[in-house]
Amino acid sequence: MATSTSSSLLDLMTLKRADWSILVQIEEKIGEQDPKSCFECMKCTSGCPAAEFLEMYPHSIVLAVREGLAEEIINSDLIWRCAFCLKCRERCPQEVAPSDLIIALRNIATDRGIGVPEDLNTVLNSIMEMGYIHPPMKVFSRRLRKTYTREELGLKVMRGPKDMDAFREALMSAFEE
Numbered sequence: 761m762a763t764s765t766s767s768s769l770l771d772l773m774t775l776k777r778a779d780w781s782i783l784v785q786i787e788e789k790i791g792e793q794d795p796k797s798c799f800e801c802m803k804c805t806s807g808c809p810a811a812e813f814l815e816m817y818p819h820s821i822v823l824a825v826r827e828g829l830a831e832e833i834i835n836s837d838l839i840w841r842c843a844f845c846l847k848c849r850e851r852c853p854q855e856v857a858p859s860d861l862i863i864a865l866r867n868i869a870t871d872r873g874i875g876v877p878e879d880l881n882t883v884l885n886s887i888m889e890m891g892y893i894h895p896p897m898k899v900f901s902r903r904l905r906k907t908y909t910r911e912e913l914g915l916k917v918m919r920g921p922k923d924m925d926a927f928r929e930a931l932m933s934a935f936e937e
Contacts, residue, residue, distance in 0.1 A: 778828030782868070786825065789864035790857075795826040797854040804848035804858050814841050818848050818858035825861060837877040839865045888928055891920030 786795075798819065805817040815838055816824065824833055833839060842862045849857040875881075886893050896918045898907045911917060921927035 779831060780828040782830045782834075783825070783828070785868055786830070786861065786864045789867055790860045793855065793857055793860060795822050795856060795861060798822045798826065798852075798856045799854065801853065803851040803853065804856075807847040807851045809845055809847070810841055810843045814838060818842075818862075822856055822858050822861060825865070830865065834865050834869045834872070835874065837880075839869065840877050840880050888931065891924060891927055892918070 783795075800819050800823065802817070802819050804822075805811055805819045808814075808818050811817055815836070816833070821833060821838070824830065839862050842859060844859055844863070846859055848859050849855075852858070870876075876884075883893055896910050898909055899913065900907050
């Protein structure tokens, strides 16, 4: 990867100059993969289940990083919207793996003390408390003007992990690595 910091390239949205110095940090985190190998075939984007929720598509994120414009991505919540399903890794003919690049950008963001978005923290806290994102909801029938529980509808009762302490410990160990 190039580490040149002089450039005439300009981010037209922020009018910031390109900065390739971050590519050294990214290279340390992703190893042999090279964002410059991407030829924008968009196979990663066409398979991305989160693409419709992203401000930039996976191939556009790779392009921005490749062109030295990673700072804006690191400072946004864009990197936290990736579902990390790894479809982009499977589909990329150049083995660029946008998911690995996004994880590297997340790591750099947390190394810099940039916190995760509040809505993601809410989800994580809920998982730590109950074992799932939100408690089972009741369903209201407007026609019958009655509220039903899962059991009343013949649905399986949702249960959290059998051993919440072991679950929390396993979850926290995943974050420490």
